[in-house]
Amino acid sequence: RHALGMRLEMWDALAAQLAPPPPVLRYDHRGQGGSAAVRAAYGINDLVDDAARVVREWGRGPVVFIGLSMGGLVGQGLAIRHPELVRGLLVANTAACFPEANRQGLVQRAEAVRAGGMPAIADAVLDRFLMPATRAEQPELAAAVRAHLMQADAAGYAEACLAIRDADWRSHLAQIRCPVQVVAGSADLGTPVALSQVVADGVAGVQLSLLPTAHLSVLEDARGFSAALGTLLKRLP
Template identity: 45%
Template structure:
């Protein structure tokens, strides 16, 4: 894979932020602004998202973890603190298990370690819709999963920005990313993770309910679990709380 598009801001210990499926690095705008006075904050577009190349082949979560490991290696700053939401949180799990030397700590927010058969069928239905009708066909439903109705009503400009990032995605790279997410079996490798881990679960999250975060935390030795009062994209809905939880965890770690 060619290098992924990234933005580096601030100074201090390095935090790498990994976004959710269908988003881009601007998902992290508010959190990055809150952290860059005391951290080097690195945001990147996952493959096929934002300004990063898609590649020509299907890929899995281990490939997204390899992308992240390559990015960290190019930074040349040693192991980093790595935080991800949803697909980014899955990337964090795979990265810490497969590339332990790349991370000092991981934060996994609004994510999952595995899906059951019914959920995988739901993912396949989304893939089929996107390939037939384009990403715009699933955009409104995605936004309703991502954000609470209250946030959507109060922040129309932010919601419009996120919708625009979603609908500009090419259908095939988005479908491949859906397949990578649907195919995860991270519960099998999470017990091998040895770095400090923080798991954030959204109390209003219908896409990856709190029970999924509880399962992740139970599967990683020594992991901390903290609730955050938000729907699926918690770093957008509660950026100050998210940044505070992340900063506090890194200080302890």
């Protein structure tokens, strides 16, 4: 499940790494990508319940759920609130709860897009999503990520900022019983390794894979991300 402001196409590179190709379901969070626009406020539990409904309607559960950033928050909630739907969980570049500085930053970002639309924040977000070297050496990738940000619905983006601002799974992590793999980016400024480590420490038997990336680890190191997924798959019952 994709990062804030992105689309399901974010997973194309990873899907291409999987062999033999398993059944894969990708979806856009409410109010983002190709999903219908939303104007009413919602919380992280609503996003979790959206994911549960998608899995149930797909009919292939329990699933190996993969979520990055915002999607990682949803994945944690799914394993906690709907454990029967999750066989394994990979969460990347995510936190169980954001510290106050990050929470205030999400509020400011929501206010900025409400006032000036996505152009008000697209370049700053891109700088945090991809490392400088990636932006310089892979301009087409950087342009695609920026285009996805610019295409995002501003109102939906703002509501999503507030939804993840209030998420806090810390006291529930020990309830997760399925195999879990945590991925972090060594150059991730938005969700530093220490925040991902909280997730890894909160669930029994969790391993953390550290990749040489910024926030969008699956785009900057698809092979490393695929290897982390492979480690998880080997641990499935």
